[in-house]
Amino acid sequence: MSAYANSYLGRFSGRTAVVTGGASGLGKAVAAxxxxxxxxxxxxxxDAEGLKAAAAEVGAAHTVALDVSDEAAVLAAGQAAHQALGRIDVLVASAGITGATAPVHDYPTDSWKRVFDINVNGVFYCCKAVAPFMLVNGYGRIVNVASVAGKEGNPNAGAYSASKAAVIGLTKSLAKELATQGVIANSLTPATFESPILEQLPPSQVAYMKGKIPMGRLGEVHESAAMVCFMASEECSFTTGATFDTSGGRTTF
Structure with missing residues (x-):
């Protein structure tokens, strides 16, 4: 059982959630x-194999192996999750990639497109897939994982920075659309934290991002997971369209 089991026992009792990027990192920690x-x-x-292992570890009731950039697959997954769980109360859109590390004038176009396909289109498809189920019940919590890079921009990470800025903008728009219908949507803007996604980056890029954090360290996944779970809970009832920061002081807006 999770180390957090005694902290908020029953907070999600009777609730159901879809968590993307759930095989590792933040998604897995939130699911647990x-x-x-x-x-x-x-x-x-x-990652079908990683998903199977993560599901067993955290006790997931249902899994879907899919590419979130495939709209038809995402819409089908939403239907399957709803059928398996009986309802969908929470979406945590955590799936994402970093893309290439290069200046804009040298940035490979195929990597740019893939980053947007996963980080922006994937979030859009997931929101599109699950929001109707929330609206029927008059209740929902949507948490879209963005990044401090979407606020400040990281050099040599143009696609990632732009994609995360787009996630913030999409979430603000969605939140205003749903504000009177019981569905709340917010985004998380973490600084770099220990996660498998760091394996996609050269050490120099990780060192740069760590150097921007006033606390002088990378975040830990449980710190962002704790924030996400507040955002995904009934406790988050009068804040929507916001960006919740877990950045060690890097961004304060």
Whole structure:
């Protein structure tokens, strides 16, 4: 059982969640907390083997192996999750990639397109897939994982920075559309934290990002997971369209 099981026992009792990028990192940590706190989870990830292992570890009720950039697959996954869980109360859109590390004038176009396909289009498809189920019940919590890079921009990470800025803008728009219908949407803007996604980056880029954090260290996944779980809970009831920061002081707006 999760180490957090006694902290908020029952907070997600009777609630169901879809968590993308659930095979590792933040998605897996969030799923573990939701299950430990009484909820049921449908885990989605491209990594079928990792997904199977993560589902067993966290106690997921349902899994879907898919590429979130495939709209038809995402819409089908939404239907399957709803059928398996009976309802969908929470979406945590955590799936993402970093893309190439290069200045804009040398940035490979195929990497730019792939980053936007996953980080922006994938979030859009997931919101599109699950929001109708939330609207029927008059309740929902949507958490889209962005980044401090979407606020400040990181050099040599133009696609990632631009994609995360787009996630913030999409979330603000979505939140205003749903504000009177019981569905709340917010985004998370973490600084770099220990996660498998760091394996996609050269050490110099990781060192640069760590050097921008006033606390002088990388974040830990449980710190962002704790924030996400607040955002995904009933406790988050009068804040929508916001960006919740877990950046060690790097961004304060």
């Amino acid at each position: 907390r939701i299950v430990a706190e009484g909820g049921q989870v449908s885990l989605w990830d491209l």
